[in-house]
Amino acid sequence: MDFAGYDPAPAAGRNRGIVSAKIVIAGGFGVGKTTLVGAISEITPLTTEALMTSAGIGIDDPSKVPGKETTTVAMDFGRITMAQDLILYLFGTPGQTRFWFMWDEIIRGAVGAAVLVDTRRIADAFAALDYFENRNLPYVVALNHFDGAPQYELDEVREALAISPDVPLVMIDARRRESVKRVLVTVVEHAMMRLQSEQGRGYPAPVG
């Protein structure tokens, strides 16, 4: 059900007063997702949990958790109140990429995503990149700075990640608010450009 369009008779308790948007923060375990969220969120990052029955796991092996029929998937998130009627949420994806059902929930309706990459463990980002490409979610790649990690040219990293030239690739220090802010701005700008180019392809060019 989608109420985004014309809504002639709003259901009881439904209101257009406050709009909320979300940006997804993805990347491998320990790459700094929660650090990034915490650097800019107005609240200490919160954790919400979802329960999943083992039937929904697919590749999970129930024999490893005898007698346990549900698994808990946790995700961290933060909040930025931009105006009285506009709130931006930042959702970190669960560490284990096998919890795709949770990713689906997180990306539905999202503005876009930032994929955090640690240059020492580039392959950790592949699952997220594949996933966002499959779901056609606009994303940017952010190389998180770790002290002592090898420094690469952005072009080298772009090649190693096999991302297309139109995907923005930026350096970030996930601990620093200004740096995080710049990445989020890049995500939104990229989403706007994508939307604009999709609009251009989907409709005839305006006459005149």
Add this chain to the structure above:
Amino acid sequence: MDQRREDPRGALVRPYAVTRGRTEARMEIAIEAVLTASPTSVVESRFAGHDKHRIATVCEGRAQSLAEIAAYTRMPLGVTRVLVADMVAEGLLTLHTAAPAEGFDERMEILGRVLSGLRRL
């Protein structure tokens, strides 16, 4: 609250007991969709049960997303969604729309607002 510990089936079955076993919410609510409760509905929610009253209290005076409600009440997301959807239908909570997913102009407008909001930070 203490019923949780007394339930012999443990914490895995208990969560959906508060929804009387229902796992499907009566309406779709995005994790980022925010909800508000008026002071009147916070009072009224006392008669709707402990869990709903806790939810209404969380949403009093400050818009809270479904994800925040789940985090603050320490209930799983799915359970929270069932209860929140009931409360919207009962008029105890006001559901605000998440950002529109369709319509070029509508989406561009929200993106533009988010962008300038970020730049102002």
